[in-house]
Amino acid sequence: MTSRGTxxxxxxxxxxxxxxxxxxxxxxxxxxxxxxxxxxxxxxxTKFKAKHSIIKLWDETKEKAAVENKVPIVCLCxxxxxxxxxxxxxxxxxxIVSAKLKANFLKGDVNNIxxxxxxxxxxxxxxxxxxxxxxx
Numbered sequence: 464m465t466s467r468g469t470x471x472x473x474x475x476x477x478x479x480x481x482x483x484x485x486x487x488x489x490x491x492x493x494x495x496x497x498x499x500x501x502x503x504x505x506x507x508x509t510k511f512k513a514k515h516s517i518i519k520l521w522d523e524t525k526e527k528a529a530v531e532n533k534v535p536i537v538c539l540c541x542x543x544x545x546x547x548x549x550x551x552x553x554x555x556x557x558x559i560v561s562a563k564l565k566a567n568f569l570k571g572d573v574n575n576i577x578x579x580x581x582x583x584x585x586x587x588x589x590x591x592x593x594x595x596x597x598x599x
Contacts, residue, residue, distance in 0.1 A: 470511040474499045477509045480553060521550050534558050 475485040478500035486495050500507040521537050528535035536559055537550040551559050 470509075473511045474509045477507060478502065481505055481507065483507070517550055521552075525552075534562075 471485065478485045481500065481502055483500040483502035483505070486499055486501055495501065496506075498506040499509045517537065517539075521535065524537050525535040534555045535552070536555070539548040539550065541547075549559070
């Protein structure tokens with residue numbers, strides 16, 4: 464049996480990884496949130512067990528990825544549900560997010576967002592300059 468201090472410590476570690484703190488009495492007893500962390504945007508559920516079945520698949524994928532000098536990522540798809548879930552190691556998260564952003568950019572998704580933001584910034588700057596000239 465796992466001691467309370469062990470799983471609480473892991474909840475604390477996970478929460479701090481994302482810039483938050485562990486929620487005291489997380490779950491049904493908490494008055495703050497049912498999440499394991501105090502994060503404002505992320506609902507974090509931490510499970511601490513001796514084994515998780517998906518980790519075996521991830522370990523096998525990691526070995527195959529290492530041979531090709533690639534980052535392992537396991538994608539879980541469920542029949543009848545759109546899109547998919549990803550299982551990644553926390554140390555690989557930045558690399559995977561970067562790869563996803565590059566893919567979006569190549570599809571034009573990020574490019575459009577960047578143009579919208581730049582157009583807004585340019586218009587705001589132009590408006591600000593015009594107001595400054597009028598004030599002079």
